[in-house]
Amino acid sequence: MRAVAYAQTGDSSVLQLVERDVPDPRPGEVRVRIVVSGVNPTDWKARAGAQAGRPTPFAEVVPNQDGSGVVDAVGDGVAGFAVGDRVWVFLAAHERPTGTAQEFAVLPASRVVHLPDTASFELGASLGVPAMTAHRALTVHEGGPERLRPGALDGRTVLVAGGAGAVGHAAIQLARWSGATVVTTISSPEKAALATAAGAHHVVDYRADDAAKAIRAIAPDGVDLVVEVSPARNAELNSRVIANHGSIAVYATDGGAEMTLDVRRHFALNVRYQFLLLYTVGDAALSAAAIDVTRAVADGALPVGEAAGLPLTRFPLERAAAAHDAVEAGTVGKVLIDVGADAS
Numbered sequence: 001m002r003a004v005a006y007a008q009t010g011d012s013s014v015l016q017l018v019e020r021d022v023p024d025p026r027p028g029e030v031r032v033r034i035v036v037s038g039v040n041p042t043d044w045k046a047r048a049g050a051q052a053g054r055p056t057p058f059a060e061v062v063p064n065q066d067g068s069g070v071v072d073a074v075g076d077g078v079a080g081f082a083v084g085d086r087v088w089v090f091l092a093a094h095e096r097p098t099g100t101a102q103e104f105a106v107l108p109a110s111r112v113v114h115l116p117d118t119a120s121f122e123l124g125a126s127l128g129v130p131a132m133t134a135h136r137a138l139t140v141h142e143g144g145p146e147r148l149r150p151g152a153l154d155g156r157t158v159l160v161a162g163g164a165g166a167v168g169h170a171a172i173q174l175a176r177w178s179g180a181t182v183v184t185t186i187s188s189p190e191k192a193a194l195a196t197a198a199g200a201h202h203v204v205d206y207r208a209d210d211a212a213k214a215i216r217a218i219a220p221d222g223v224d225l226v227v228e229v230s231p232a233r234n235a236e237l238n239s240r241v242i243a244n245h246g247s248i249a250v251y252a253t254d255g256g257a258e259m260t261l262d263v264r265r266h267f268a269l270n271v272r273y274q275f276l277l278l279y280t281v282g283d284a285a286l287s288a289a290a291i292d293v294t295r296a297v298a299d300g301a302l303p304v305g306e307a308a309g310l311p312l313t314r315f316p317l318e319r320a321a322a323a324h325d326a327v328e329a330g331t332v333g334k335v336l337i338d339v340g341a342d343a344s
Helices: 041-048 121-125 128-137 166-177 189-198 211-218 231-241 263-268 283-298 317-328
Strands: 002-005 016-019 029-039 066-074 086-089 104-108 112-114 157-161 181-186 202-205 223-228 242-250 272-275 312-316 334-338
Touching (some): 029 086, 029 121, 066 104
Antiparallel strands (some): 029 104, 029 334, 066 086
């Protein structure tokens, strides 16, 4: 089978197209014929490492956490999957040597999820890290909900920072599906159009507007939950718009790893800051996210593509390095790698 692999950290040139034997699933594992592989910032960051030329955690690493495809073989003791099932996968390369940048991937059955028949493989490969991170961010408020479904966020106002990004896009869609009023901040008319297409009720250009004033006009009592990509940059804005008992869910450190907070103001409003990293949230949170995200997909609530607010940029497997470079360069939308013949 064809695979893309690297044996030391560095820029995208360390990625090499190689031929490898098709692996067999062990007990508790599922082999998936990968159709589309999704690329996330975490994928190129893991490949780059802290310094170029360092050894990798395994003798060889196949990158990319997310993907979609068809079950090709099932190991002993696996229930609920059969050869031919359409699936999406998540955290394929977490603490394992091989991700989805290859024609066949073997994963624990717990990281394989049925893909509704109405969903495309490109949609399945766009879930994983973005949608599951968004799910976690929307379920950490002290008043709940712990699960998402239609009506779960009725009466709540959610502010999504950076609504044109992949996680922001999924957060808008999941929040709206769950009944929230969704506000998002963006930096250009083009990104405003994408956030609106994703389903945001209100968009605020934080560069052109008095963002806090504009958000307060929408939510006079403040926003209940912030899905935050840039806590350092947005700390002051969040302090001005957060509601009493509001929560700020931080999933990234864009704009800096340190922030300054007015402690007294946050005391007065009983504000909760919740930091989250998908790789360490635990199996219960991952399982809940997989179930709820799949239900949202079945309901048609998580479409992808430019018309849905998430442009897709696609590369063939042999150009995996270019795909990683595109994500590192900040390409708007989702970057995918077409691996199998069913990708279109």
